[in-house]
Amino acid sequence: MKFTDVAIGDAIKVNMKSIAIDSYNLQVQKMPELNERATPIFVEKSIRDTEYTLLYLSDAIRVSSPKLFADYVLWFVDVMKNIPIPIKYLVVNLECISETIKKYFDIREVEIIRSYIKNGLDLIESSDDQKNEASEFDHPLKKYRSEYIRYLLNAERHKANALVQELVRMDYSVQDIYLEIFHESQYEIGRLWQANKITIAEEHYCTASTQLIMGQLYPLIFATPKNDLVFVGACVGGELHELGVRMVSDFMELAGWNTYYLGANMPVKSVVETLIKEKANVFGLSVTMSFHIKEAVDLIKAIKAEPLCAGVKIVVGGYPFIVDDQLWRTIGADGFARNAKEAVEISEKLVEAGGAL
Numbered sequence: 132m133k134f135t136d137v138a139i140g141d142a143i144k145v146n147m148k149s150i151a152i153d154s155y156n157l158q159v160q161k162m163p164e165l166n167e168r169a170t171p172i173f174v175e176k177s178i179r180d181t182e183y184t185l186l187y188l189s190d191a192i193r194v195s196s197p198k199l200f201a202d203y204v205l206w207f208v209d210v211m212k213n214i215p216i217p218i219k220y221l222v223v224n225l226e227c228i229s230e231t232i233k234k235y236f237d238i239r240e241v242e243i244i245r246s247y248i249k250n251g252l253d254l255i256e257s258s259d260d261q262k263n264e265a266s267e268f269d270h271p272l273k274k275y276r277s278e279y280i281r282y283l284l285n286a287e288r289h290k291a292n293a294l295v296q297e298l299v300r301m302d303y304s305v306q307d308i309y310l311e312i313f314h315e316s317q318y319e320i321g322r323l324w325q326a327n328k329i330t331i332a333e334e335h336y337c338t339a340s341t342q343l344i345m346g347q348l349y350p351l352i353f354a355t356p357k358n359d360l361v362f363v364g365a366c367v368g369g370e371l372h373e374l375g376v377r378m379v380s381d382f383m384e385l386a387g388w389n390t391y392y393l394g395a396n397m398p399v400k401s402v403v404e405t406l407i408k409e410k411a412n413v414f415g416l417s418v419t420m421s422f423h424i425k426e427a428v429d430l431i432k433a434i435k436a437e438p439l440c441a442g443v444k445i446v447v448g449g450y451p452f453i454v455d456d457q458l459w460r461t462i463g464a465d466g467f468a469r470n471a472k473e474a475v476e477i478s479e480k481l482v483e484a485g486g487a488l
Protein backbone atom coordinates (compact mmCIF):
# COMPACT_ATOMS: atom_id res chain seq x y z
CA MET A 132 0.00 0.00 0.00
CA LYS A 133 1.27 3.48 -0.85
CA PHE A 134 1.90 5.71 2.17
CA THR A 135 0.35 8.76 0.47
CA ASP A 136 -2.81 6.86 -0.46
CA VAL A 137 -3.23 5.58 3.09
CA ALA A 138 -2.78 9.13 4.42
CA ILE A 139 -5.33 10.57 1.95
CA GLY A 140 -7.82 7.80 2.79
CA ASP A 141 -7.42 8.45 6.50
CA ALA A 142 -7.78 12.21 6.05
CA ILE A 143 -11.05 11.76 4.14
CA LYS A 144 -12.38 9.69 7.04
CA VAL A 145 -11.27 12.27 9.64
CA ASN A 146 -13.00 15.10 7.74
CA MET A 147 -15.94 13.00 6.54
CA LYS A 148 -18.71 14.84 8.38
CA SER A 149 -17.65 18.35 7.35
CA ILE A 150 -16.91 17.35 3.73
CA ALA A 151 -20.41 15.78 3.59
CA ILE A 152 -22.07 18.92 5.00
CA ASP A 153 -20.12 21.24 2.65
CA SER A 154 -20.96 19.01 -0.34
CA TYR A 155 -24.63 19.00 0.57
CA ASN A 156 -24.71 22.82 0.84
CA LEU A 157 -23.03 23.10 -2.54
CA GLN A 158 -25.46 20.59 -4.02
CA VAL A 159 -28.43 22.68 -2.84
CA GLN A 160 -26.92 25.69 -4.65
CA LYS A 161 -26.53 23.66 -7.84
CA MET A 162 -29.96 22.02 -7.54
CA PRO A 163 -32.29 24.63 -5.98
CA GLU A 164 -35.21 22.21 -6.50
CA LEU A 165 -33.80 20.30 -3.49
CA ASN A 166 -35.05 23.11 -1.23
CA GLU A 167 -38.61 21.91 -1.82
CA ARG A 168 -37.72 18.49 -0.40
CA ALA A 169 -35.42 19.70 2.32
CA THR A 170 -37.21 18.40 5.41
CA PRO A 171 -34.85 17.80 8.37
CA ILE A 172 -35.05 14.03 7.65
CA PHE A 173 -34.15 14.49 3.96
CA VAL A 174 -31.19 16.72 4.84
CA GLU A 175 -29.95 14.29 7.48
CA LYS A 176 -30.31 11.32 5.13
CA SER A 177 -28.58 13.12 2.25
CA ILE A 178 -25.61 14.00 4.46
CA ARG A 179 -25.47 10.45 5.83
CA ASP A 180 -25.49 8.98 2.30
CA THR A 181 -22.63 11.30 1.32
CA GLU A 182 -20.69 10.18 4.40
CA TYR A 183 -21.24 6.59 3.28
CA THR A 184 -19.90 7.47 -0.19
CA LEU A 185 -16.88 9.14 1.43
CA LEU A 186 -16.29 6.04 3.53
CA TYR A 187 -16.09 3.88 0.41
CA LEU A 188 -13.94 6.50 -1.34
CA SER A 189 -11.57 6.62 1.62
CA ASP A 190 -11.23 2.82 1.82
CA ALA A 191 -10.69 2.46 -1.93
CA ILE A 192 -7.94 5.11 -1.92
CA ARG A 193 -6.31 3.59 1.19
CA VAL A 194 -5.69 0.35 -0.73
CA SER A 195 -5.07 2.12 -4.10
CA SER A 196 -8.07 0.44 -5.73
CA PRO A 197 -10.15 2.61 -8.10
CA LYS A 198 -12.15 -0.54 -8.95
CA LEU A 199 -13.54 -0.73 -5.42
CA PHE A 200 -14.96 2.80 -5.57
CA ALA A 201 -16.24 2.28 -9.11
CA ASP A 202 -18.10 -0.83 -7.99
CA TYR A 203 -19.67 1.10 -5.12
CA VAL A 204 -20.88 3.77 -7.57
CA LEU A 205 -22.47 1.10 -9.79
CA TRP A 206 -24.14 -0.42 -6.74
CA PHE A 207 -25.50 3.01 -5.77
CA VAL A 208 -26.84 3.52 -9.30
CA ASP A 209 -28.72 0.22 -8.98
CA VAL A 210 -30.16 1.26 -5.62
CA MET A 211 -31.32 4.58 -7.10
CA LYS A 212 -33.19 2.88 -9.93
CA ASN A 213 -35.64 1.70 -7.29
CA ILE A 214 -36.19 4.90 -5.36
CA PRO A 215 -37.88 8.09 -6.57
CA ILE A 216 -34.64 10.09 -6.86
CA PRO A 217 -33.07 10.63 -10.29
CA ILE A 218 -29.52 9.38 -11.06
CA LYS A 219 -28.66 13.02 -11.76
CA TYR A 220 -28.73 13.53 -7.97
CA LEU A 221 -25.81 11.10 -7.55
CA VAL A 222 -23.90 12.66 -10.45
CA VAL A 223 -24.20 16.15 -8.95
CA ASN A 224 -23.41 14.73 -5.51
CA LEU A 225 -20.11 13.27 -6.77
CA GLU A 226 -19.30 16.50 -8.60
CA CYS A 227 -19.91 18.44 -5.38
CA ILE A 228 -17.62 16.14 -3.38
CA SER A 229 -15.02 16.63 -6.11
CA GLU A 230 -15.38 20.39 -5.77
CA THR A 231 -15.50 20.48 -1.96
CA ILE A 232 -12.33 18.48 -1.33
CA LYS A 233 -10.10 21.29 -2.57
CA LYS A 234 -10.81 23.03 0.75
CA TYR A 235 -9.33 20.06 2.61
CA PHE A 236 -6.44 18.77 0.48
CA ASP A 237 -3.44 20.07 -1.48
CA ILE A 238 -3.42 20.07 -5.29
CA ARG A 239 -1.65 16.71 -5.64
CA GLU A 240 -4.04 15.01 -3.22
CA VAL A 241 -7.07 16.59 -4.90
CA GLU A 242 -5.89 15.17 -8.22
CA ILE A 243 -5.69 11.65 -6.79
CA ILE A 244 -9.14 11.86 -5.16
CA ARG A 245 -10.68 13.35 -8.31
CA SER A 246 -9.32 10.54 -10.46
CA TYR A 247 -11.32 8.06 -8.34
CA ILE A 248 -14.48 10.19 -8.55
CA LYS A 249 -14.10 10.73 -12.29
CA ASN A 250 -13.75 7.01 -12.79
CA GLY A 251 -17.09 6.58 -10.98
CA LEU A 252 -18.78 9.33 -12.98
CA ASP A 253 -17.61 7.79 -16.27
CA LEU A 254 -19.08 4.48 -15.20
CA ILE A 255 -22.47 6.01 -14.45
CA GLU A 256 -22.70 7.07 -18.06
CA SER A 257 -22.09 3.55 -19.28
CA SER A 258 -23.63 1.64 -16.37
CA ASP A 259 -26.35 -0.11 -18.38
CA ASP A 260 -23.85 -1.55 -20.87
CA GLN A 261 -21.67 -2.68 -17.97
CA LYS A 262 -24.43 -4.57 -16.22
CA ASN A 263 -25.70 -6.29 -19.31
CA GLU A 264 -22.34 -7.76 -20.17
CA ALA A 265 -22.62 -10.64 -17.71
CA SER A 266 -23.87 -13.79 -19.36
CA GLU A 267 -24.68 -16.78 -17.20
CA PHE A 268 -23.44 -20.26 -17.87
CA ASP A 269 -26.45 -22.52 -17.38
CA HIS A 270 -25.76 -25.21 -14.82
CA PRO A 271 -28.39 -28.01 -14.70
CA LEU A 272 -29.18 -26.99 -11.11
CA LYS A 273 -30.10 -23.46 -12.18
CA LYS A 274 -33.68 -24.45 -12.91
CA TYR A 275 -34.19 -25.46 -9.24
CA ARG A 276 -32.86 -22.16 -7.90
CA SER A 277 -35.97 -20.11 -8.53
CA GLU A 278 -38.10 -22.86 -6.96
CA TYR A 279 -35.85 -22.79 -3.88
CA ILE A 280 -36.10 -18.98 -3.59
CA ARG A 281 -39.87 -19.08 -4.12
CA TYR A 282 -40.31 -21.52 -1.23
CA LEU A 283 -38.24 -19.32 1.06
CA LEU A 284 -40.10 -16.16 0.08
CA ASN A 285 -43.39 -18.01 0.75
CA ALA A 286 -42.06 -18.88 4.23
CA GLU A 287 -42.02 -22.59 3.28
CA ARG A 288 -38.54 -23.53 4.44
CA HIS A 289 -39.58 -27.17 4.97
CA LYS A 290 -40.32 -27.35 1.22
CA ALA A 291 -37.00 -25.68 0.38
CA ASN A 292 -35.27 -28.26 2.58
CA ALA A 293 -37.18 -31.12 0.95
CA LEU A 294 -36.11 -29.84 -2.48
CA VAL A 295 -32.45 -29.86 -1.42
CA GLN A 296 -32.76 -33.38 0.00
CA GLU A 297 -34.31 -34.44 -3.30
CA LEU A 298 -31.35 -32.96 -5.20
CA VAL A 299 -29.00 -35.01 -2.99
CA ARG A 300 -31.00 -38.13 -3.87
CA MET A 301 -30.66 -37.16 -7.54
CA ASP A 302 -26.87 -37.38 -6.99
CA TYR A 303 -26.00 -33.72 -7.26
CA SER A 304 -22.86 -33.09 -5.23
CA VAL A 305 -22.97 -31.06 -2.03
CA GLN A 306 -20.49 -28.67 -3.67
CA ASP A 307 -22.79 -28.03 -6.66
CA ILE A 308 -25.80 -27.56 -4.39
CA TYR A 309 -23.83 -25.06 -2.30
CA LEU A 310 -22.66 -22.99 -5.26
CA GLU A 311 -25.64 -23.24 -7.59
CA ILE A 312 -28.46 -23.12 -5.04
CA PHE A 313 -27.23 -21.52 -1.79
CA HIS A 314 -24.56 -19.12 -3.05
CA GLU A 315 -26.57 -17.93 -6.06
CA SER A 316 -29.88 -17.67 -4.19
CA GLN A 317 -28.21 -15.50 -1.52
CA TYR A 318 -26.98 -13.18 -4.28
CA GLU A 319 -30.50 -13.06 -5.73
CA ILE A 320 -31.94 -12.31 -2.27
CA GLY A 321 -29.39 -9.47 -2.07
CA ARG A 322 -30.57 -8.07 -5.43
CA LEU A 323 -34.23 -8.24 -4.36
CA TRP A 324 -33.41 -6.50 -1.08
CA GLN A 325 -31.38 -3.81 -2.82
CA ALA A 326 -34.27 -3.26 -5.25
CA ASN A 327 -36.67 -2.83 -2.30
CA LYS A 328 -38.67 -5.85 -3.50
CA ILE A 329 -38.27 -7.78 -0.26
CA THR A 330 -37.99 -6.57 3.31
CA ILE A 331 -35.05 -6.90 5.71
CA ALA A 332 -37.12 -9.44 7.63
CA GLU A 333 -37.57 -11.58 4.48
CA GLU A 334 -33.81 -11.42 3.79
CA HIS A 335 -33.07 -12.49 7.39
CA TYR A 336 -35.57 -15.36 7.13
CA CYS A 337 -34.05 -16.59 3.84
CA THR A 338 -30.49 -16.39 5.19
CA ALA A 339 -31.37 -18.17 8.45
CA SER A 340 -33.30 -20.86 6.55
CA THR A 341 -30.41 -21.47 4.18
CA GLN A 342 -28.06 -21.83 7.16
CA LEU A 343 -30.47 -24.38 8.65
CA ILE A 344 -30.75 -26.30 5.38
CA MET A 345 -26.96 -26.31 4.97
CA GLY A 346 -26.82 -27.88 8.45
CA GLN A 347 -28.96 -30.80 7.21
CA LEU A 348 -26.15 -31.72 4.79
CA TYR A 349 -23.51 -32.10 7.54
CA PRO A 350 -23.74 -35.89 7.79
CA LEU A 351 -22.49 -35.93 4.16
CA ILE A 352 -19.87 -33.24 4.77
CA PHE A 353 -18.32 -34.93 7.81
CA ALA A 354 -18.28 -38.37 6.16
CA THR A 355 -15.14 -37.65 4.06
CA PRO A 356 -11.88 -39.34 5.14
CA LYS A 357 -9.49 -36.84 6.75
CA ASN A 358 -5.95 -35.79 5.89
CA ASP A 359 -3.74 -34.07 8.49
CA LEU A 360 -4.20 -30.52 7.20
CA VAL A 361 -5.96 -27.83 9.21
CA PHE A 362 -8.03 -24.91 7.91
CA VAL A 363 -9.29 -22.09 10.13
CA GLY A 364 -11.95 -19.78 8.62
CA ALA A 365 -13.24 -16.46 9.97
CA CYS A 366 -14.60 -13.05 9.12
CA VAL A 367 -12.62 -9.97 9.99
CA GLY A 368 -13.70 -7.82 12.99
CA GLY A 369 -16.98 -5.98 12.32
CA GLU A 370 -17.89 -8.21 9.37
CA LEU A 371 -21.27 -9.92 9.73
CA HIS A 372 -21.49 -11.74 6.38
CA GLU A 373 -20.50 -15.20 7.50
CA LEU A 374 -22.05 -17.57 4.95
CA GLY A 375 -19.23 -17.27 2.41
CA VAL A 376 -16.47 -18.42 4.73
CA ARG A 377 -18.76 -21.07 6.19
CA MET A 378 -19.17 -22.48 2.67
CA VAL A 379 -15.41 -22.33 2.17
CA SER A 380 -14.86 -24.22 5.46
CA ASP A 381 -17.38 -26.88 4.40
CA PHE A 382 -15.67 -27.32 1.01
CA MET A 383 -12.34 -27.74 2.81
CA GLU A 384 -13.92 -30.33 5.13
CA LEU A 385 -15.29 -32.17 2.07
CA ALA A 386 -11.79 -32.15 0.60
CA GLY A 387 -10.51 -33.94 3.72
CA TRP A 388 -9.18 -31.00 5.75
CA ASN A 389 -9.82 -30.61 9.48
CA THR A 390 -11.70 -27.35 9.71
CA TYR A 391 -12.23 -24.83 12.46
CA TYR A 392 -14.93 -22.38 11.44
CA LEU A 393 -15.11 -19.23 13.59
CA GLY A 394 -17.83 -17.24 11.79
CA ALA A 395 -18.47 -13.50 11.91
CA ASN A 396 -16.70 -10.56 13.55
CA MET A 397 -13.52 -12.14 14.94
CA PRO A 398 -11.13 -10.13 17.16
CA VAL A 399 -7.46 -10.18 16.07
CA LYS A 400 -6.13 -11.70 19.30
CA SER A 401 -8.54 -14.65 19.26
CA VAL A 402 -7.74 -15.43 15.62
CA VAL A 403 -3.99 -15.50 16.33
CA GLU A 404 -4.51 -17.70 19.41
CA THR A 405 -6.70 -20.10 17.45
CA LEU A 406 -4.20 -20.41 14.59
CA ILE A 407 -1.50 -21.36 17.09
CA LYS A 408 -3.69 -23.71 19.14
CA GLU A 409 -5.12 -25.52 16.11
CA LYS A 410 -1.73 -25.65 14.30
CA ALA A 411 -3.38 -24.22 11.20
CA ASN A 412 -1.87 -24.72 7.75
CA VAL A 413 -4.21 -22.24 6.08
CA PHE A 414 -6.22 -19.35 7.46
CA GLY A 415 -9.20 -18.29 5.34
CA LEU A 416 -10.20 -14.67 5.92
CA SER A 417 -13.47 -13.29 4.63
CA VAL A 418 -14.34 -9.63 3.98
CA THR A 419 -17.59 -8.50 2.34
CA MET A 420 -17.84 -4.80 3.14
CA SER A 421 -14.90 -2.84 1.74
CA PHE A 422 -14.92 -0.62 4.83
CA HIS A 423 -13.53 -3.66 6.69
CA ILE A 424 -10.38 -3.96 4.57
CA LYS A 425 -8.42 -1.90 7.07
CA GLU A 426 -9.23 -4.52 9.74
CA ALA A 427 -8.08 -7.24 7.34
CA VAL A 428 -4.76 -5.42 6.86
CA ASP A 429 -4.30 -5.18 10.66
CA LEU A 430 -5.17 -8.85 11.15
CA ILE A 431 -2.77 -10.04 8.44
CA LYS A 432 0.00 -7.88 9.93
CA ALA A 433 -0.63 -9.37 13.38
CA ILE A 434 -0.49 -12.95 12.03
CA LYS A 435 2.69 -12.28 10.05
CA ALA A 436 4.31 -10.70 13.11
CA GLU A 437 3.66 -13.77 15.30
CA PRO A 438 6.60 -16.24 15.01
CA LEU A 439 4.35 -19.15 16.03
CA CYS A 440 2.21 -18.46 12.93
CA ALA A 441 5.18 -18.52 10.56
CA GLY A 442 3.87 -21.62 8.76
CA VAL A 443 0.30 -20.35 8.32
CA LYS A 444 -0.72 -19.35 4.78
CA ILE A 445 -3.39 -16.67 4.54
CA VAL A 446 -6.04 -16.94 1.83
CA VAL A 447 -8.60 -14.15 1.51
CA GLY A 448 -11.98 -14.02 -0.20
CA GLY A 449 -15.23 -12.09 -0.45
CA TYR A 450 -16.76 -9.28 -2.45
CA PRO A 451 -13.95 -6.62 -2.53
CA PHE A 452 -11.41 -9.20 -3.70
CA ILE A 453 -13.69 -10.24 -6.55
CA VAL A 454 -14.14 -6.62 -7.61
CA ASP A 455 -10.35 -6.02 -7.57
CA ASP A 456 -8.48 -9.26 -8.18
CA GLN A 457 -5.10 -7.78 -7.21
CA LEU A 458 -6.27 -6.46 -3.84
CA TRP A 459 -5.12 -9.61 -2.00
CA ARG A 460 -1.52 -8.81 -2.94
CA THR A 461 -1.85 -5.18 -1.84
CA ILE A 462 -2.98 -6.21 1.63
CA GLY A 463 -0.27 -8.85 2.09
CA ALA A 464 -2.26 -12.11 1.81
CA ASP A 465 -0.71 -15.28 0.31
CA GLY A 466 -3.61 -16.08 -1.98
CA PHE A 467 -7.19 -15.35 -2.99
CA ALA A 468 -10.15 -17.35 -4.30
CA ARG A 469 -13.37 -16.24 -5.94
CA ASN A 470 -15.46 -19.03 -4.51
CA ALA A 471 -15.39 -22.04 -2.23
CA LYS A 472 -14.30 -24.43 -5.02
CA GLU A 473 -11.28 -22.31 -5.92
CA ALA A 474 -10.50 -21.89 -2.20
CA VAL A 475 -9.70 -25.61 -1.94
CA GLU A 476 -7.48 -25.50 -5.05
CA ILE A 477 -5.54 -22.44 -3.88
CA SER A 478 -5.10 -23.77 -0.33
CA GLU A 479 -3.76 -27.10 -1.61
CA LYS A 480 -1.38 -25.30 -3.97
CA LEU A 481 -0.09 -23.08 -1.17
CA VAL A 482 0.54 -26.01 1.15
CA GLU A 483 2.25 -28.04 -1.60
CA ALA A 484 4.39 -25.11 -2.71
CA GLY A 485 5.20 -24.37 0.94
CA GLY A 486 5.00 -20.65 0.18
CA ALA A 487 3.85 -18.03 -2.26
CA LEU A 488 1.85 -18.83 -5.40
Ligand code: B12
Pocket residue numbers: 202203206310313314317318320321322324325334338369370371372373374375376378379414415416417418419420421446447448449450467468469470471472474
Ligand atom coordinates in the same frame (compact mmCIF):
# COMPACT_ATOMS: atom_id res chain seq x y z
C1 B12 B 1 -27.36 -11.99 4.07
C2 B12 B 1 -26.80 -10.60 3.91
C3 B12 B 1 -26.62 -9.83 5.06
C4 B12 B 1 -26.82 -10.40 6.46
C5 B12 B 1 -25.64 -11.34 6.80
C6 B12 B 1 -26.08 -12.45 7.77
C7 B12 B 1 -25.13 -13.59 7.88
N1 B12 B 1 -25.41 -14.38 8.90
O1 B12 B 1 -24.19 -13.80 7.11
C8 B12 B 1 -26.87 -9.09 7.32
C9 B12 B 1 -28.32 -8.70 7.55
C10 B12 B 1 -26.15 -9.12 8.66
C11 B12 B 1 -26.25 -8.04 6.37
C12 B12 B 1 -25.85 -6.80 6.78
C13 B12 B 1 -25.37 -5.82 5.93
N2 B12 B 1 -25.32 -5.87 4.58
CO1 B12 B 1 -25.56 -7.51 3.59
N3 B12 B 1 -26.01 -8.90 2.42
C14 B12 B 1 -26.45 -10.10 2.62
C15 B12 B 1 -26.60 -10.84 1.27
C16 B12 B 1 -28.09 -10.78 0.86
C17 B12 B 1 -26.14 -12.27 1.20
C18 B12 B 1 -24.72 -12.53 1.74
C19 B12 B 1 -24.42 -13.98 1.50
O2 B12 B 1 -24.81 -14.82 2.28
N4 B12 B 1 -23.83 -14.31 0.34
C20 B12 B 1 -23.60 -15.69 -0.10
C21 B12 B 1 -22.15 -16.06 0.06
C22 B12 B 1 -21.98 -17.53 -0.21
O3 B12 B 1 -21.43 -15.31 -0.90
P1 B12 B 1 -20.02 -14.63 -0.59
O4 B12 B 1 -20.02 -14.08 0.79
O5 B12 B 1 -19.69 -13.74 -1.70
O6 B12 B 1 -19.01 -15.86 -0.54
C23 B12 B 1 -18.48 -16.55 -1.66
C24 B12 B 1 -17.25 -15.87 -2.26
O7 B12 B 1 -17.18 -14.49 -2.10
C25 B12 B 1 -16.09 -16.57 -1.61
N5 B12 B 1 -15.65 -16.18 -0.27
C26 B12 B 1 -16.27 -15.52 0.72
N6 B12 B 1 -15.51 -15.49 1.82
C27 B12 B 1 -14.38 -16.12 1.54
C28 B12 B 1 -13.25 -16.35 2.32
C29 B12 B 1 -12.18 -17.05 1.75
C30 B12 B 1 -10.99 -17.34 2.59
C31 B12 B 1 -12.23 -17.47 0.40
C32 B12 B 1 -11.08 -18.15 -0.19
C33 B12 B 1 -13.37 -17.24 -0.38
C34 B12 B 1 -14.43 -16.57 0.21
O8 B12 B 1 -16.59 -17.90 -1.50
C35 B12 B 1 -17.96 -17.86 -1.09
C36 B12 B 1 -18.69 -19.10 -1.55
O9 B12 B 1 -18.47 -19.43 -2.88
C37 B12 B 1 -25.69 -9.95 0.37
C38 B12 B 1 -25.94 -10.09 -1.13
C39 B12 B 1 -24.69 -10.60 -1.83
N7 B12 B 1 -24.55 -10.29 -3.07
O10 B12 B 1 -23.86 -11.30 -1.26
C40 B12 B 1 -25.89 -8.58 1.01
C41 B12 B 1 -24.83 -7.49 0.82
C42 B12 B 1 -23.42 -8.08 0.85
N8 B12 B 1 -25.04 -6.63 1.99
C43 B12 B 1 -24.94 -5.35 1.72
C44 B12 B 1 -25.06 -4.31 2.68
C45 B12 B 1 -25.07 -2.88 2.14
C46 B12 B 1 -25.16 -4.61 4.05
C47 B12 B 1 -25.22 -3.59 5.20
C48 B12 B 1 -24.24 -2.40 5.12
C49 B12 B 1 -26.68 -3.13 5.28
C50 B12 B 1 -26.94 -2.07 6.31
N9 B12 B 1 -27.21 -0.88 5.83
O11 B12 B 1 -26.87 -2.31 7.49
C51 B12 B 1 -24.91 -4.49 6.44
C52 B12 B 1 -23.39 -4.55 6.82
C53 B12 B 1 -23.16 -5.48 8.00
C54 B12 B 1 -21.71 -5.68 8.38
N10 B12 B 1 -21.19 -4.88 9.29
O12 B12 B 1 -21.04 -6.59 7.90
C55 B12 B 1 -24.64 -5.11 0.24
C56 B12 B 1 -23.17 -4.71 -0.01
C57 B12 B 1 -23.09 -3.69 -1.12
C58 B12 B 1 -21.70 -3.21 -1.39
N11 B12 B 1 -21.49 -2.80 -2.61
O13 B12 B 1 -20.84 -3.17 -0.57
C59 B12 B 1 -25.07 -6.50 -0.40
C60 B12 B 1 -24.29 -6.89 -1.66
C61 B12 B 1 -26.59 -6.40 -0.70
C62 B12 B 1 -26.91 -5.53 -1.88
N12 B12 B 1 -27.09 -6.12 -3.05
O14 B12 B 1 -27.04 -4.35 -1.75
N13 B12 B 1 -26.22 -8.51 5.10
